[in-house]
Amino acid sequence: MHIKLGRNDKCWCGSGRKYKQCHQAFDDKIARIADQGHAVPVREMIKNTHQIAGIRESAKINIAVLDYIEEHIHAGMCTEEIDQMVYDRTTKMGGKPAPLHYDGYPKSVCTSVNDQVCHGIPSKDVILKEGDIVNVDASTILNGYFSDSSRMFCIGEVSPEKKKLVEVARECVYRGLEEVKPWGFLGDMGQAVHDHAYANGYTVVREIGGHGVGLEFHEDPWVNYNSRRGEEMLMVPGMIFTIEPMINMGRAEIYVYEDNDWTVYTEDGKPSAQWEITVLVTDDGAEILSY
Secondary structure, rough: OOOOOOOOOEEEOOOOOOOOOHHHHHHHHHHHHHOOOOOOOHHHHOOOOHHHHHHHHHHHHHHHHHHHHHHOOOOOOOOOHHHHHHHHHHOOOOEEEEOOOOOOOOOOOEEEEHHHHEEEOOOOOOOOOOEEEEEEEEEEEEEEEEEEEEEEEOOOOHHHHHHHHHHHHHHHHHHHHHOOOOOHHHHHHHHHHHHHHHHHHOOOOOOOOOEEEOOOOOOEEEOOOOOOOOOEEEEOOOOOEEEEEEEEEOOOOEOOOOOOOEEEOOOOOOEEEOEEEEEEEEOOEEEEOOO
């Protein structure tokens, strides 16, 4: 519960300006939309200028780490080597890998190969082979600010079927991005992702979605890609969240590997692909912070 501000009080965002000159009209608009029955963000989901600047700096490291992996990933290497690269590059640039020890996760990055949907744990026993597809999901902490993104990599020559899956998964992210606009709804983005995946004969994982990020690794809102236009939470300037749909070649059903209680697989054993970006809702659209 927030204390109701007077028009001449300092704004809650930390700008130092009077509320009436800063976020009063913004808050009034959110309240009107909430009165129509829509889910709306709380103030803690809305980042201020200082916080956004810190998240951008964190994202610069995250992008650089994935660029480095892109240059060095190859057939014959084990995923443990990717983990070591991520740790070394992140710490060299002054950051910390956010996954390391998060809820007991043992590594600095997730490496999900072929039918692994997400949270693949790097291992010296997992050797990348010609024809594999692998998602490398990196997240960085810098000065208390978090960034998060992932990329797909095709190892050598992959089958046309896998190549198309990887390409369409990326297209889904950017179809969704086109719908990220202030005063729209997360469902606008979710439906765009869902429709493009299904138009290409694929399915979208239902149980796992995107999330807010920036001050914590995982924040509200939860981002659903099996949603409808005009539904889910209202998007407003200052919100930061990930677009990261998991696109399956076969059925949408998944399961968690019991031996480690982390790695998620497709139930039918068919490949899955995922790209992830972190986006900021701006006054006139969206800005990609990490990719």
